[in-house]
Amino acid sequence: MLAGEASGDILGAGLIAALQQRFDRIEVVGIAGPRMQALGAQSLFAMERLSVMGLVEPLRRLPELLKIRRSLRQYFIENPPDVFVGIDSPDFNLGLEEALRGAGIPTVHYVSPSVWAWRRGRIKKIARAVDHMLTLLPFEADFYREHDVPVTFVGHPLADDIPLEVDTDSARREIGLDTNDRVIALLPGSRGGEVRLLGPLFIRAAMWCHQRDSSIKFVLPAANAERKAQIEAQLQEISGVQQLPLTVLDGQSQTALAAADAVLIASGTATLETMLMNKPMVVAYKMASLSYAIFSRMLHTPWVSLPNLLAQRELVPEILQDDATPEALGAALLNYFEDPLAQDQLQREFRELHQVLRRDASERAAEAVCRLIGAAPA
Numbered sequence: 001m002l003a004g005e006a007s008g009d010i011l012g013a014g015l016i017a018a019l020q021q022r023f024d025r026i027e028v029v030g031i032a033g034p035r036m037q038a039l040g041a042q043s044l045f046a047m048e049r050l051s052v053m054g055l056v057e058p059l060r061r062l063p064e065l066l067k068i069r070r071s072l073r074q075y076f077i078e079n080p081p082d083v084f085v086g087i088d089s090p091d092f093n094l095g096l097e098e099a100l101r102g103a104g105i106p107t108v109h110y111v112s113p114s115v116w117a118w119r120r121g122r123i124k125k126i127a128r129a130v131d132h133m134l135t136l137l138p139f140e141a142d143f144y145r146e147h148d149v150p151v152t153f154v155g156h157p158l159a160d161d162i163p164l165e166v167d168t169d170s171a172r173r174e175i176g177l178d179t180n181d182r183v184i185a186l187l188p189g190s191r192g193g194e195v196r197l198l199g200p201l202f203i204r205a206a207m208w209c210h211q212r213d214s215s216i217k218f219v220l221p222a223a224n225a226e227r228k229a230q231i232e233a234q235l236q237e238i239s240g241v242q243q244l245p246l247t248v249l250d251g252q253s254q255t256a257l258a259a260a261d262a263v264l265i266a267s268g269t270a271t272l273e274t275m276l277m278n279k280p281m282v283v284a285y286k287m288a289s290l291s292y293a294i295f296s297r298m299l300h301t302p303w304v305s306l307p308n309l310l311a312q313r314e315l316v317p318e319i320l321q322d323d324a325t326p327e328a329l330g331a332a333l334l335n336y337f338e339d340p341l342a343q344d345q346l347q348r349e350f351r352e353l354h355q356v357l358r359r360d361a362s363e364r365a366a367e368a369v370c371r372l373i374g375a376a377p378a
Contacts, residue, residue, distance in 0.1 A: 001086075019369070050065070087110045131150065132152065219249060219260070257277040267283050310356070
């Protein structure tokens with residue numbers, strides 16, 4: 001089992017736990033984050049070595065990534081598992097899956113690549129590499145059926161874990177805010193590259209909002225100690241930030257989301273979590289100019305955020321690349337406070353999408369894995 005970043009670690013841990021309920025003993029080996037390791041998974045390499053972003057940036061790390069993949073291929077061919085599960089990280093996992101499947105090892109890919117949105121030619125490689133695809137979103141499964149790739153829509157574990165009603169007051173008390181405060185959460189991403197590009201932008205957007213409404217408080221959950229140090233260094237470099245009522249948290253992203261009235265967030269998996277927490281959001285993203293130029297020309301969908309992709313229309317604003325200025329982000333955030341009826345409608349639609357994704361995902365994923373390898377629980 002191989003997870004390349006924090007979101008994959010969450011999915012992997014849920015799948016391991018569901019498999020452990022079915023069998024007296026399972027052994028999980030590959031690349032695992034802290035949640036998977038806590039359930040007994042053995043990690044042959046640090047998961048962080050695979051956490052790279054963009055299209056151009058991974059080229060700098062390509063020799064190391066190829067070396068890791070060769071080592072894993074050799075290890076699994078010499079020690080063949082009952083099944084290999086690649087979790088997300090398609091550029092790394094699909095090549096490994098293709099080699100292992102060619103060696104007779106059953107392969108599962110958990111989390112569809114965005115093949116329906118860009119680089120659609122990858123479907124041919126996926127068909128060669130994957131015995132079974134597990135998708136988190138319903139429209140993804142339809143795409144694979146159209147291309148005769150065995151698939152199961154499992155839903156999303158976050159939809160199972162997050163309650164339909166969130167206790168905002170308790171979350172605010174937990175992080176030292178008053179229950180009557182108006183709160184905006186800032187989530188500039190979990191990777192160093194994301195925080196480098198988005199951290200100062202999000203902080204300046206918060207300052208823009210504060211200048212227009214000094215009653216609003218801000219919370220920024222740092223994904224880990226490295227990101228917290230990075231954010232604190234950025235705060236030191238921004239003039240006038242000392243007047244901003246901003247609390248930087250150690251982790252606690254779900255608490256920050258639960259406490260918020262609105263969220264400014266980097267495009268990615270966290271937008272789904274924010275939707276499931278039923279919080280209005282503004283989605284932003286920046287990447288290296290060359291990466292964005294390539295990516296934008298290959299995109300086959302008008303949206304990048306998961307709430308909009310699920311709804312197949314714009315539910316939340318997406319403000320990307322050069323359009324992502326403090327003024328544009330701040331104005332979109334304040335609009336939620338100025339138009340409560342629109343906010344109520346958005347939250348009703350978020351609840352409906354939550355129900356669509358609430359499918360006991362880890363259990364369904366475990367069932368699909370067991371069916372593939374013909375394994376009967378002990």
